Amino acid sequence: MTLAGDRAAIPSPDELAELMTRIAVHGDKQAFAALFRFYAPRLKSFLGKQGHGDNECEDLVQETMLNIWRRASSFDPLKAGVSTWIYTIARNAGIDRRRREGRGASWRELTEYDDTDPDPSVEQRMIASESESRVRVALTGLPVEQADVIRMTFYGEDPQADIARTLGIPLGTVKSRVRLALARLRKTMDDGL
Known part of the structure; x- marks a missing residue:
């Protein structure tokens, strides 16, 4: 770890x-x-x-x-x-x-x-764990740049302006990567992974 x-x-x-x-x-x-x-x-x-x-x-x-x-x-x-x-x-x-x-x-x-x-019941915890696992697997299918901003935004809870500074890219690029990544994740999850 x-x-x-x-x-x-x-x-x-x-x-x-x-x-x-x-x-x-x-x-x-x-x-x-x-x-x-x-x-x-x-x-x-x-x-x-x-x-x-x-x-x-x-x-x-x-x-x-x-x-x-x-x-x-x-x-x-x-x-x-x-x-x-x-x-x-x-x-x-x-x-x-x-x-x-x-x-x-x-x-x-x-x-x-x-x-x-x-x-939560055992069933609810299992469903949540399964959903989290599916998202983690779906993240591996994203381009590295998109996966990084998704991790920083949602798991790290970093503001997009901070992400832009950390990565040394424009704020608009961060926003675009998040938008594109979310669209890909949504499609992957809808397709049943």
Whole structure:
């Protein structure tokens, strides 16, 4: 597993669960560091979209990651995926922070997960895992340039302007690659992969 610094390498749900197990069972600091490197920027983006300021996002990411370290043994892969569990901890930390400060939770925070089952069935998890696998396979059929921007946009949750700077290409090129890649992925998925 190559989580360290490789933005294109998105760990599978099984790899994330393995990291959580290593943290819970062995107090594995390297596994925690890998989880931190992967989730910290994503959590900051997630919390920023919920209306938290930049400094507040950084504090909440630290609080979330500390909670993950402390509560790793309570993670149950049969109840939720690692990402769902971590984002729920972050969301709750943000809501708690607002309540402590007397600001109340934002509408977005309160409704963010209303459409998802907090305790999905085994069947639902299998369907989600199968869909994710199909998307990963479909990504391999894209030209490298398109696959890279898709990974950075959707898995990395990077703004397109940041992707353009990172790759050293115009913003319009990033947008075109995303559009073309999504059209190809949609066709591939519709054709049954």
